[in-house]
Amino acid sequence: MTSSVPGFGRRSVLAAGAAAAALPLGAPALRAQGGPIRIGVIHPVTGALAFSGAQGRVGAEMAIADVNAAGGIKAMGGAKLEAVLGDARSTPEGGVAEVERMASGNVAAFVGGFASGICLATTQAAARYDIPYLVDVGVADNIVTRGLKNTFRFGPGFGVISRVAIENLVAMNDAAGKPARTVMIVHEDSLFGSGLAGLLNRELPGKGFEVLETIAHPTPTRDFSNVALRIRSRNPDLVIPASYYNEYVLLARTMQQQRVRPKAIFSVLGGAASNYRFVREFPDAARFIMDCNHWVDGRNPSAQALRRKVDAANQFFTYELFLNYANIMLLADALERAGSADKAKLTEALASSTFSGHFMPYGPTKFENGQNSGAVPVVTQVLDNDIKVIFPASVAEAPAVFPVPA
Amino acid sequence: MRDHLAPVLIVLALLAGVPLVVDSNVVLNFLKVALMLALAGTGWNLLGGYGGQFSFGHAVFFGTGAYAVAVLQVRFGINAWAAFGAGIVLGAVLGLAIGWLTFRAGLRGSYFALVTLAFAEVARIIASVWPLTGAGAGILIPLREGFLTLQFGSRAEGYWFVLALLGIAMLIVRAIEVRRFGAQLVAVRENEDAARALGVDVLRVKLLAIALSGGITASAGAFYAQTFLYLDAGLAYGPWISVEALLTAIVGGIGTVWGPLLGALVLQALSELGKHLGGDAPGLGLVLFGAVLILVVRFAPNGIVGLARSLRPRRLARG
Amino acid sequence: MLLSSDILIQAVANGLLTGAIYALIALGLTLIYGVLHIINFAHGALLTAALFAAFFADRVLGIDPWISVFALAPAFFALGYLLQRLVVWPASRGEDRAILLVTLGLAVIIENGLLFQFRSDTRTIDHPFGFDVVELGTMLLATTRVVAFFAAIGVAAALFVFLAMTDTGRAIRAVAKERLGAELSGVDVPHIYAVTFGLGTACLAVAACLLLPSYYVTPQVGNAFVLVAFTIVVLGGMGSVPGALAGGLFIGVVESISGLLYGETLGQLGIFLIFILVLLFRPQGLFGAKA
Structure with a gap:
């Protein structure tokens, strides 16, 4: 994850000059x-x-x-x-x-x-x-x-996160009787999003999923209407977003507005899906979103x-x-x-x-x-206006709601 | 006969002595970044300050130099020094290409400024999707300190290297200043039509200026890549470097050899001062920086060089 | 990918709706450029400030943006007027490159002042109407954007009439065309400059109020719109009000269609390539008169 939108905040930043002469050099x-x-x-x-x-x-x-x-x-x-x-x-x-x-x-x-x-x-x-x-x-x-x-x-690290994300997704889908088969991926276009999208495109087809489409977007993206439009027209079972907070929120809001209702939203390092601000401010858009991310052992x-x-x-x-x-x-x-x-x-x-x-x-x-070597991400889900760990079972606080009730 | 170069050489020698006297990596790192920006600004100044063609997109050269040195090493296994040289040449060639397109179309003033901005954005977007540049993931130069890999173990060596680059750039600018090409460049800045009437090949002069300018700023980018070893599209082609390049030249003194160096040192010190005064509160330091910038413009409209000259009027005669 | 005409039509509609907001932001920029002949680096930061103002009007005072716009537009007019009168003009003494630096300094101050005061959290407002849609055939158009579309056109029309019909408007056009002549015939140029800066800033306040219900605000948010606004200003012809409107709608559609065809990332390329081509071959803008 790197900065992609430097504004006019001064980027060049310096070590101490005369001003820092007071430091104990x-x-x-x-x-x-x-x-x-x-x-x-x-x-x-x-x-x-x-x-x-x-x-x-x-x-x-x-x-x-x-x-x-x-x-x-x-x-x-x-x-x-x-x-x-x-x-x-x-x-x-x-x-x-x-x-x-x-x-x-x-x-x-x-x-x-x-x-x-x-x-x-x-x-x-x-x-x-x-x-x-x-x-x-x-x-x-x-x-x-x-x-x-x-x-x-x-x-x-990234390799572990994306590997575990795919494994968890497959395991959860299997456990639920394979409700999801078709997938659309929406990702931001720098290191983590595009790396993840590449990996998903390589791994998922061998595991019984069909990737219908992969959409990259820059950070910031001003409007997600077209992305929502494409999702609506392809109607995938599963949407996998990998974006930073602001874009994630815009995407989730636009999907809600455009009445796009996949069987699940399963994000990876989703900027907002494991964020209480999002859950509090947009409870409807956030409900049932799953996220494979860094999270604490909630128990x-x-x-x-x-x-x-x-x-x-x-x-x-x-x-x-x-x-x-x-x-x-x-x-x-x-x-x-x-x-x-x-x-x-x-x-x-x-x-x-x-x-x-x-x-x-x-x-x-x-x-x-x-x-x-023991570091792993877990899967969380927004349930009852809270964020709960749902997978793996060894640390889960609540059962997964998947597929999402219509 | 070469005495017009003497002041530059003396100052460079003094700066080269700094690591021998100062044992602080904080100061050396500060100077290193300042000199890198001065180098980018010197490139901008040649075109913008002497030639009057304001660019808002010098990031296109900075980023190209940076990516060239990284891509040639990482993807093609080319030696770092050769890649560094290629980066500079590529910057100059890109300058020629952009100049050929825009100057022939007669773009000046804000039109030229905006078109350069657009070129930088195009480059940024391409770098963020092209597999060769590492696309979104960026590109990492493997860490291997050594002379041959152009990765310096001590801060002093890195500092001397960027100082040498800046020194060469300043000597080029100084040499141009006293030659016919320099006079033609200034004539183009002051009045393009008059210059043409006097027989100056305006297009050729501008093309040469933008090529040199692009090469110099590309060398700053190449240095950035060799120092921090990691690039992505936003770091290499982001608008920040376009702004820094013109800021150092304008604050220091536009169209002067010393402007970018003085401007870079002062701006960096101001930024540091702002950080110091602002403490740990995010943003406060930069607010102070912005305020001081406006005050500098108010009280030193011709940059620091201009301020110095107005304090010492007898220097005016020497121009 | 196969594109049905349904999708294409809706993409064009989305582009027009987004483009109207772009147009409004570009309107302020083109006005300031056309009259003062400066590139206002503080434009993005002022948009951010306006978004913050609209946000706090909503959250603290409970006045939603569609109402608060009637207070914020005059307030930002005053802000712009005073900034030009008290800061930009005295500090730069009207010199182009000094104005550049002063507006840059202002941008740094505003952006980081907001960061210092309000931290960098992403703020959003949530109104039921934020999720309303207008159904048009198979299309679902966000109500907030439809409102913004008509409001933007209304503002552009009002501005056009103001410039054409009123004394101040005529003075602005006179200064834009021939500053010295206007000065000689008794126009108070510093006042006109400040009025223009104020109008440009007021446009931002309107844009902010229309944008906020479907967007968010952070201390850096305005920068996302600046480059695209510059593009529109050039396309429309620098200084042209109808040009900015047409350019905004055009860029909105280009962005939408190329985003649909090539993905949102590569789609941005289309905007800048058009921008470069226009500058190279028709620098007076697609809609501007020959300079």
Whole structure:
């Protein structure tokens, strides 16, 4: 996922010039005993990706506050975590400038990045300092296949997400007696949407589906009338959208308006389908939409606690938020085991992590070349104005409603 | 005899010394990005500042340079240095093609500005669907640091490389300034019909200018690709670089050798200052940046170079 | 893919409806261009601001956009007038490239000011009429868009009459044609410039109110419409009101049909290729008189 619509927000973004001369440039690497452990929290909080970036930042800050409230890092005498906030301005160079600034300010680790394009640049910049970097979302597979020793991704990558999405779809369709046979795919035209569409077109025909049509659209797309029109005329059993939030909402609204009612909408990393704002604002358009996406194990008490906390803070419980929260928890666990904020020890502790005190449906953590091998997406569905996990059965909170009642 | 080049060489030498004195990667990264934008702006300035042909679409050259260096390496296994050179040539050729189409049709002023904008958009859309450029997924240059792969391990080396590129571009511009071609270019800017009446081959002058301009801006794009190693259509051909290129030249001083460099440094510092003053509140820093930009226009209408000259009137005589 | 005539007809209808909104946005741009001869970089950001205003009128004051437009259009006229009078003109002293930078600075300020104040959440309004459709044969046309279509044509007609019939309108046309001459015959040029800027901005407020029921608002939303508006301005002939209307409808249909045939992504290419071809072969615009 990368920025595709830079506005006139200044993209060129820079590291500190004269203004940042006050920073402790080249300060000694030793952390004063009892001082806080600095964590670089980098997100695109301005520019085209500002919404996702802001959500990610909220998650990281909540997690840091929770770790500190629970007594900090006990193996380090209760040392507190301190967030050093950075704005990647929705561009790779913006992210790199923040890595440079934070590296000179002695952060123990980085968390964040969000978009794949930003993560590719920031992990590489952080690797030059051997500072561990936890990718929060960035689903491009090559982020973790470049051999960077400092780079870890707790959540699933694109390859796993799309493979699991197809497997889950087939399994759910089989379980329901194969109500869906024909498919239309609507996808945004950058990395995740077009990659997914390609994969679906290769995989689905062999699994008893017929792909009637595949429609690409740019971000932003101003009007979905024609897309809805084509869906209506081909009347597929299943519509698979893979788009960012705004386009997803427009598509769902237009489909409702044009009275397009497929047997199911099954999206993959659907920008809105797992978003409470959408569910709240357009309950009719959102009802019964399924989504294969990052989601928490809904039965986990700490996930429920976070959910309540997010609601109380009048924020939206989105995947950017809880993935960043989970990454900070993973980092805190590694700090406990390393007993030190030393970057080599911390990297080693992350690489050997078996962290299982998280609320994601991943099982115990196990990194293989920086990728958490247990990370998988799950399928959610909008039921009773709420988002429930419906598949796989091991983590499901509710049975799937599929096909959708007419 | 070459003393018109001396000031440029002296400044370049001073800038080259920075990494020897300053040990901060933050500062080097700041300078590196600023010089890259100055390079893009120097290309824009040759056509827009000296030739008077305002382009709103220099992203078309930036992106072409960037994609050329990436695609030639990744898809065709061509050496990074050769690909870099090819990217510059391709930028120049594209400049010729666009110039040939638009200048022959007699497009000037806002018409030229808008047509360049459209070319950049066409390029962006093509890059977002063409498998060769990686379509929507973009293209990633494999990470292999080394001299031969043109990926520098230390920030100082990357900085020196972009400084060298900028230095060459500035020397070209300075050399043009004092030659007949420079005079013809300025004549075209001031009054095209008069220039034609004086026997200037207007089309040829403009074509040469846009080719050089395209090549220089393409080199900035190629540098971007080699630095960040990942491209997609929005990064390479997005409107941001078109805006940056003209902004650095106009803020610094349009139609001057120093304009783009000064403009890039000042704009980057302003942006950083805005970020610093705005703190962690998203957006506030950029609001301050915008406000300062308007104030700069108000109080330095001829750019920073113009401001400096008005403070030192005796320099006027030397033009 | 086989296209039935039903689909084709509805695609044309959708294109016309969308094109009317484009036309309204382009109307503001062409007016400002035709008179001030500047390319207003702040146009997209001002559209965003208008969408925010319409949104908060709906959500906070409970006034839906079809009503609030009657307050927002004058308010944005005043905003545009004051921006030109107090910011753009004094800061740029009428110099083209300075105006460029000042409007760019304004765009950055507006966009990021909105981001700072309201965060980057996507905001939408939800009215029952947002999902209403007009059934025309087999066609389902969104009511909000049909309303927008006629409103846009109405605004263009009103603007055309205003420019042709009133003293201020004639003064605007005089300044557009021959600034120096108009100045000599006693026209207050800075005032006329500001009025024009105000009118252009008021058009955006109308467009925003018509767009909001079927769209959304974020701090970056306006940028999506700017390039297409530029295209329309050129097609219609810079400065021409009927040209902007015709150009808007035309581009709407082109976008719709080429999107249908080649997909939404590649379909965008059609717009810009037409744009380039028109500039190369008929720079006065498809509908403009020979310059």
